[in-house]
Amino acid sequence: MEKAYKNLEFLASREARTIRILSEYLEPLARFQRYRVKDTIAFFGSARAVPAEIAAEGLRRAESAHDPGGLEEARRAVALSRFYEDARKLARRVTEWSKGLPSAARRFIVCSGGGPGIMEAANRGASEASGISVGLGISLPAEPSSNPYATRELTFEFHYFFMRKFWFVYLAKALVVFPGGFGTLDELFELLTLVQTRKLEKPLPIVLYGGDFWREVVRFDALSRWGTVPLSDRSLFRVADSPDEAFEILRSELTAIYLARRGASSRPAP
Numbered sequence: 001m002e003k004a005y006k007n008l009e010f011l012a013s014r015e016a017r018t019i020r021i022l023s024e025y026l027e028p029l030a031r032f033q034r035y036r037v038k039d040t041i042a043f044f045g046s047a048r049a050v051p052a053e054i055a056a057e058g059l060r061r062a063e064s065a066h067d068p069g070g071l072e073e074a075r076r077a078v079a080l081s082r083f084y085e086d087a088r089k090l091a092r093r094v095t096e097w098s099k100g101l102p103s104a105a106r107r108f109i110v111c112s113g114g115g116p117g118i119m120e121a122a123n124r125g126a127s128e129a130s131g132i133s134v135g136l137g138i139s140l141p142a143e144p145s146s147n148p149y150a151t152r153e154l155t156f157e158f159h160y161f162f163m164r165k166f167w168f169v170y171l172a173k174a175l176v177v178f179p180g181g182f183g184t185l186d187e188l189f190e191l192l193t194l195v196q197t198r199k200l201e202k203p204l205p206i207v208l209y210g211g212d213f214w215r216e217v218v219r220f221d222a223l224s225r226w227g228t229v230p231l232s233d234r235s236l237f238r239v240a241d242s243p244d245e246a247f248e249i250l251r252s253e254l255t256a257i258y259l260a261r262r263g264a265s266s267r268p269a270p
Contacts, residue, residue: 041111048116091123111134
């Protein structure tokens with residue numbers, strides 16, 4: 001007779017969904033405790049961004065092919081590649097700063113969605129600073145769930161989006177949101193909603209990176225003019241346009257909130 005917990009057919013069944021959900025809570029929890037990861041800085045952004053050298057090579061090929069459609073796409077890739085490089089630089093600076101903190105636990109670890117694009121850039125920057133980083137991957141039909149730069153022992157592949165989001169929120173002490181698509185906007189607005197409604201009790205600095213993109217894509221001023229979002233809620237986030245500017249926002253706010261206060265709790269807030 002086969003024990004129920006060894007029955008893979010049962011574990012993959014509808015009846016065992018609760019067990020699978022619980023596994024995506026308990027297994028990451030055990031790994032985070034084992035590697036002393038107590039909090040993170042989450043990086044969100046487009047999976048379509050590529051390194052500058054790859055985008056530049058694509059533009060050269062498109063120019064040689066004399067394809068107007070391909071040329072326009074290649075130019076967009078070059079523009080987006082700036083954010084890949086900036087995310088990489090910012091993650092490297094954050095990691096260097098984090099490694100210098102006098103703490104036995106690992107503080108403010110770079111965390112991404114584990115995939116390509118901005119996610120890869122964040123993990124890559126942390127790796128270049130000889131630091132660890134987290135990759136909270138998700139199994140998708142048309143996108144790799146992991147990149148080669150996230151720390152292997154802290155690379156995950158989730159099935160359930162909501163469990164992946166839980167770990168983003170539970171560990172995060174700050175959030176940096178680069179230009180992105182539906183997934184990035186979904187993550188940003190869910191976090192803003194949790195902060196606005198105070199369902200998330202811990203302070204959470206939020207940095208929107210790339211002012212031109214965010215002012216064009218999300219008309220926050222229009223939401224205030226229509227009376228659907230109070231003007232005061234604009235203070236829930238700040239905008240940065242360079243790695244240096246974003247780093248100074250993160251460093252100063254995290255220091256004031258979590259490092260400067262004596263006796264401040266270091267446990268992740270639920």
